[in-house]
Amino acid sequence: MILTASTVLPTQLGSFDVKIYRNHKGEEITAICKGDLQGHNDLPVRMHSACFTAEVLGSLKCDCKQQLDFALSYIAKHHGMVIYLPQEGRGIGLSNKIKAYALQEQGYDTIEANAMLNLPIDARTYDDAAQIIRLHDLESVQLLTNNPLKIKQLTELGIKVTGRLPVPSDPTSHAVDYLETKRQQMGHMLASQNARSKTIPDPISRPFIHINFAIDGHANTCCPNGEALSVSCNSDWQRVHELRQKYDAIAVGANTWLNDSPKLTVREEVLGREPMRQPARIVFAGKRAAKLQNLEVDQPNIHRATFLVGSATVRTKRGLTHVNADDYLLAQPLAQLKQKKVESMLVEGGITLIQSFVSQQLYDLVTIYVRTPSICKAVRLATEVLQGICADQIEARAFGEGILLSVVLEQSQLDARKKQELAYE
Structure with a gap:
C-alpha cells in the first residue's frame, strides 16, 4: 500500500x-x-x-x-x-450491479438477483x-x-x-x-420497518431517566427463581456505583424488591472513597403495593427519601412517601415524582419495569452491560431482551470483561459529552 x-x-x-x-x-x-x-x-x-x-x-x-x-x-x-x-455493488462491479437492479425490478430481492447472475451475495x-x-x-x-x-x-x-x-x-x-x-x-443491525413509534411523551414533565441493567451471555437478567444473577465484573460494578451517586433516586420494581431486598446504596468499599450522596429510593409496586406498604425505610446512618408508587388505597408507614398510580401507565407518577424534587433517576430493574419504561418511551438513556466479548452478540441479545430497542440505535464498546451498550432516545436532549459521562465514565 x-x-x-x-x-x-x-x-x-x-x-x-x-x-x-x-x-x-x-x-x-x-x-x-x-x-x-x-x-x-x-x-x-x-x-x-x-x-x-x-x-x-x-x-x-x-x-x-x-x-x-x-x-x-x-x-x-x-x-x-x-x-x-x-x-461497487458489494464488490461485484457497476455493470453487474445494474444487471441485478434489472432483476430486482422484476420482483427479485438483492440476494436472489445476485444468485441468478451466479454472483456472490457480498464479494x-x-x-x-x-x-x-x-x-x-x-x-x-x-x-x-x-x-x-x-x-x-x-x-x-x-x-x-x-x-x-x-x-x-x-x-x-x-x-x-x-x-x-x-x-x-444478511444479519445487518437494522430496525424492522414498523419497529418504532413516532409519538414521544414530553420529557419536560418527568425526571431525566437513565435505565441501567446487566445480562449474561445467554440473555438472562436473573436466576430462574427470580433472584439476582451475578453478571457484572468489577469494572462494571464500580461504574454502577459511580452512576448511583449522580442521580436523585434509584428505582426498582416490586419483584426486584421482594426477591432481592436491594440496598440501593452507593458503597464506599466499591468506590474506594466516601460517596458524595445517597440517592432516594423508588419502588414501583403496581398491583403489589399492598404487600409493600410496610416497607422498611430505616437504614443505619443513611438519611434519604423512599417513595412507593402504587394504588391510592394503600396506606404507607411513616417515612415512606406514597405516589399514586392506579394502572401501569408511568407518565403521571413520574410527573408527581418530579414535583417532589426528583429531577433524575436511575432505573435498575427488574426487566418487567424496564420494559414498561421503554415501551412507553419514558427514558433518556439506556445502558446495558452484557457478559460476552462479542459486540454483535451483545447487540443481538439486547434486542431480544428489550422490545422497542432497535439494533441501529445501539452503540457498543468493550468494557471490563464484556460489552457495554448504550441507547439514547432520539428526542432526548442528552448531548454527546453528557452521554459519554453517564454511559462510560
Whole structure:
C-alpha cells in the first residue's frame, strides 16, 4: 500500500485531510481523515464501499449516500477516518450491479438477483482498510457500521475492534425492501420497518431517566427463581456505583424488591472513597403495593427519601412517601415524582419495569452491560431482551470483561459529552 497524494479538502460537511493510496492491484483507496489520528485508541472508523448510483446519480434504491454523509459528519465532530473502497455493488462491479437492479425490478430481492447472475451475495474484502489502519498505527478502532460481517472480517485481519457506532437509516420507499432483506437475511443491525413509534411523551414533565441493567451471555437478567444473577465484573460494578451517586433516586420494581431486598446504596468499599450522596429510593409496586406498604425505610446512618408508587388505597408507614398510580401507565407518577424534587433517576430493574419504561418511551438513556466479548452478540441479545430497542440505535464498546451498550432516545436532549459521562465514565 503506497501513499500517492494528500491534501486538505474543504467540503459541505467540513474540512478533511484526504489521502490517496494505491494497492497491489493498482486500485486507488481514499482515506478521509479528521484530526491527528496517528497511534490513537478506539478511533471511529467507517469502511465505506463506493456506490456510484446513490452518491453520484442520487439513486433511491439504497441508503449508501445517507451512510457516507453521516460518517463524514460524525468524524467532522468527533475526529476519525472514513476509508473509501472501490467495491461497487458489494464488490461485484457497476455493470453487474445494474444487471441485478434489472432483476430486482422484476420482483427479485438483492440476494436472489445476485444468485441468478451466479454472483456472490457480498464479494467485498477489507485487507486494504486493515493496511491503512496499520499505517496510522491505530491501537484499536470503533467501527461506524450496521454490518456485523465488517466487524468479523476486520477482527480476523488482526485489527482490534473495541466498539460499534450505529449508522442511522431513514430509507425511502424504494429502499425499504432492500434494507429489510439486509436485516433478515444478511444479519445487518437494522430496525424492522414498523419497529418504532413516532409519538414521544414530553420529557419536560418527568425526571431525566437513565435505565441501567446487566445480562449474561445467554440473555438472562436473573436466576430462574427470580433472584439476582451475578453478571457484572468489577469494572462494571464500580461504574454502577459511580452512576448511583449522580442521580436523585434509584428505582426498582416490586419483584426486584421482594426477591432481592436491594440496598440501593452507593458503597464506599466499591468506590474506594466516601460517596458524595445517597440517592432516594423508588419502588414501583403496581398491583403489589399492598404487600409493600410496610416497607422498611430505616437504614443505619443513611438519611434519604423512599417513595412507593402504587394504588391510592394503600396506606404507607411513616417515612415512606406514597405516589399514586392506579394502572401501569408511568407518565403521571413520574410527573408527581418530579414535583417532589426528583429531577433524575436511575432505573435498575427488574426487566418487567424496564420494559414498561421503554415501551412507553419514558427514558433518556439506556445502558446495558452484557457478559460476552462479542459486540454483535451483545447487540443481538439486547434486542431480544428489550422490545422497542432497535439494533441501529445501539452503540457498543468493550468494557471490563464484556460489552457495554448504550441507547439514547432520539428526542432526548442528552448531548454527546453528557452521554459519554453517564454511559462510560
